[in-house]
Amino acid sequence: MSSTSGPFSFDTLSLHAGQQPDPATGARATPIYQTTSFVFQDSDQAASLFNGERAGHVYSRISNPTNAVLEERVAALEGGVGAIATASGQAAVHLAVATLMGTGGHIVASHSLYGGTHNLLTYTLPRFGIETTFVDPRDPEAFRNAIRPETRLVFGEVLGNPGLDILDIEAVAQVAHDNGLPLLIDATFTTPYLCRPFDHGADLVYHSATKFLGGHGVAVGGVLVDSGRFDWDASGLFPELTEPYAGFHNMDFTEEYGPSAFLLRARKEGLRDFGACMSPTTAFHLLQGLETLPLRMQRHVDNTRRLVAFLAEHEAVEHVGYPEQPDHPDHGLAARMLPKGCGAVFSFTIKGGREAGRRFTESLNLFSHLANVGDAKSLVIHPASTTHHRMSSEALRAAGISEGMIRLSVGLEDPDDLINDLKRALRASQKEAR
Amino acid sequence: MELTVNGSKTYIYTGTHALEPGRTTWLFVHGAGMDHSAWILQSRYFAFHGQNVMAVDLPGHGRSAGEPLGSIEAQADWLAALLDAASVEQAMVVGHSMGSLAAVDFAARYRDRVKGLALVGTGFPMPVAEPLLEATRANDPRGIGMIMNWGISPQSHLGGNQAPGLWIHGQGVRLLEQAAPGVLFTDMNACNAYEAGVARAGEIACPVHFVIGDRDMMTPPKATAALADAVTAPVSRTVLRGCGHMTPLERPNELLDELIAFGARLG
Incomplete structure (x- = not known):
């Protein structure tokens, strides 16, 4: 301050x-x-x-x-x-x-x-x-x-x-x-x-x-x-x-x-x-x-960092877009402007496109599938099969949204439980795609 | 409203009403680094209740041109020149902090010009801590932080502003930030150097009403007492519990009530 x-x-x-x-x-x-x-x-x-x-x-x-x-x-x-x-x-x-x-x-x-x-x-x-x-x-x-x-x-x-x-x-x-x-x-x-x-x-x-x-x-x-x-x-x-x-x-x-x-x-x-x-x-x-904003936000960020690290290494994930990742275009700006963290909402791209994304979201148990962010509970949405489902592949690209893009809002649960949920849903998304 | 005082463009807030002869005039004098807006509720009240209001921007402050005046005595002389320029013979004078010292000096040396004197967040002497003088001399924003940290009470630091949605600390900081470089130091130095407070207080002829905060760290109640005890004219005082030095920001409604009652007593 x-x-x-x-x-x-x-x-x-x-x-x-x-x-x-x-x-x-x-x-x-x-x-x-x-x-x-x-x-x-x-x-x-x-x-x-x-x-x-x-x-x-x-x-x-x-x-x-x-x-x-x-x-x-x-x-x-x-x-x-x-x-x-x-x-x-x-x-x-x-x-x-x-x-x-x-x-x-x-x-x-x-x-x-x-x-x-x-x-x-x-x-x-x-x-x-x-x-x-x-x-x-x-x-x-x-x-x-x-x-x-x-x-x-x-x-x-x-x-x-x-x-x-x-x-x-x-x-x-x-x-x-x-x-x-x-x-x-x-x-x-x-x-x-x-x-x-x-x-x-x-x-x-x-x-x-x-x-x-x-x-x-x-x-x-x-x-x-x-x-x-x-x-x-x-x-x-x-x-x-x-x-x-x-x-x-x-x-x-x-x-x-x-x-x-x-x-x-x-x-x-x-x-x-x-x-x-x-x-x-x-x-x-x-x-x-x-009243609990500082406690919650730190936990949101800590959990997010764990999930970003997990997803970045997962074979079913093409890309994770979080500014603390070295390949994010604003990595340097993040270090200067957001040293405590870049929030708890981020997107990643799942392999297998629109259908894999749909299966992924439907296989999650802890993450709630809805159109909101910033809840104490973890949330997920797959724009290509929900909010943007009427858009063509080309239109999605123009909006900066890939067919396999998943948006997560990371909550305050135990991060190991969240990772287990993601792990299982990722496996389900790829298994049925083959 | 703009006037020319001692050759410089001077702004006074009149509450959207023109000054009219025959009406009681309230002259509000702000504290160090501030401007007329510190008095906005009180001044607006009297302006809309059939009285004249002159909430001044001292030279170099707010919307007034010129250099800030380097001494309390110079400020008092300037207030006399201001009333001359506005063709106002006599006023109820309300001063806060540095403005209260200027009001004391003015009331003592221009006795016919003051009908009643209300002193808010006042005391004598009004010493300024060396770190604050140093910071304001260097135009270091930490000086503003010191003023606000010491200037409002612990309760006010946590909030509960009477004005809905406004953060008292933020209001004070932004107001002081608007002062041009050098203004705050000139004002602080004027307070620090003023030596005639007790002597002048003894020369005041009009009734004096003190409004003080029991949590005022900048002019604590014992400093107010030193000034009040020197006044030989009729004196009254009100202590606002939980209030610090920045009464116009911290307790605008109680301050207004005090001024209304004081004005009513003087007729």
Whole structure:
């Protein structure tokens, strides 16, 4: 952590940040404030809360005490100025985009993105007049060349999908800042335990908290975090933040809130009007997960390293794509940016193509066959026979997916049990192929 | 709102309202390395409750041009020039930390200009530890870390911000990071070098209200007492339990309540 992270370590903040023992009851755990709204002390207090003259909660679409603990905790772990909890990771990225631009806006994004985000940028946002140019995440100059006068955001993932290409955040942030633009990072796969994008120059970070932050696969949610470092005034490209907003008593967000301007606008407009807020019960579930984030992530990575080593030596495996492998194109970048590990989601290619992949997934016992990652339990999916089964071999290749590619999300089980499960399924996949 | 003070462009936050004659004016003076936004909730409240607000950016801070002023006395003189430029005869003056020393000096030497004085996170002397002076002299970010580590209470370091979703430590760090090189050192040095606190406190004629945190490590309660005991004008004080030095960030609502009550007492 940097020298400006405060007196407490990451592990301590994972347990405590954002929470004081409940002032009403003394409860040590964060209470679930499952309420839509909050009683005003009097009319003046009510008016002051509505007008941004007092701090506090009015209505749970906009803020809630349980959610606020989660928001502060993630902000503390990321080293940001604050955060906003959202209904999902997709809601978080939409909130970021909608706060920064409207029709006519343009985004430059890595082409290695989660499929849902790719859909949002490719098909949905254009219906609202926002276009995206996709570029090679390994080429910072491609980001620079794609920037237009109407560009308002540069965007990528720490670990790209599906090849785990690592974004050189420092280099891409430099390109963005040279052009007066913020860099938004999806850090879902890494969590702040493995990488804090703000330390590398990113300006905004979001998570699908559904995955490793929550860690138990019981709650869908997202979190959008602001570093508070981007100079919106100097950029001159964001009147939403630097000019009076008629929708909130002519508030000029950078004038009034300085480093927190983006989050205030996102909350007072984005949550208020689009309404993709998080349930307080969801926030509670995610907080339970966050308490053990450092322990879980280390175990996820340790298990992953064992499985990668096993698969890399197995005769039925053509290739393992994990950035710590010497043949991965981003091996050097991984050592610099992700010294604690490159996460617990990776792909490998099984010999025998699409049919072998199908047999492999159906022969596993411990790995659950489903479309998610970041659970405490190990997960598997074979894109060519499931999510991408209608695609031809050529189309799969164009998407960077081979017919025998298997994606694993490595959980917290005993690694020997996981290896035994893989060993048996690999044998089954090859036996029947002959 | 922009004014020209002593030939330099000066920014004051007025809560989106123009200054109007005949209204009580609240003059907010920020602490070292900070700017008007430290007071955003309190200043916005008074602006929307029929009173004038002048939350200043001292020279070289925030949106104001010029070089930071090298002494507390110079800051006090500048506050007088600011009121002249705004055509404001008298104000309720609220100062935090370094700004509280400037407010004390101003209230003592420009007695007719101050109706009431609210001092937040204050004390005398206000010595600055040598490692912090060294770090800020070198524009070393560790100086900001020291200020925030000492500046907010242990409870506030863990969180529980009254402002939903904002991380107090992160807010403070980012605000201080925005200060131009040299500003923080100039401010720290001004606090460290100020010697007239007790003498000036004895010359204050208006009522003074102290708002202090019992976990303030930078201006601990005994330092506040030294200043308060020297005031011969009417004094009141409120101690906020669990609060450190950064009261506007740590306890914005209680601070606002204190200012509302203080203003009401003075009519």
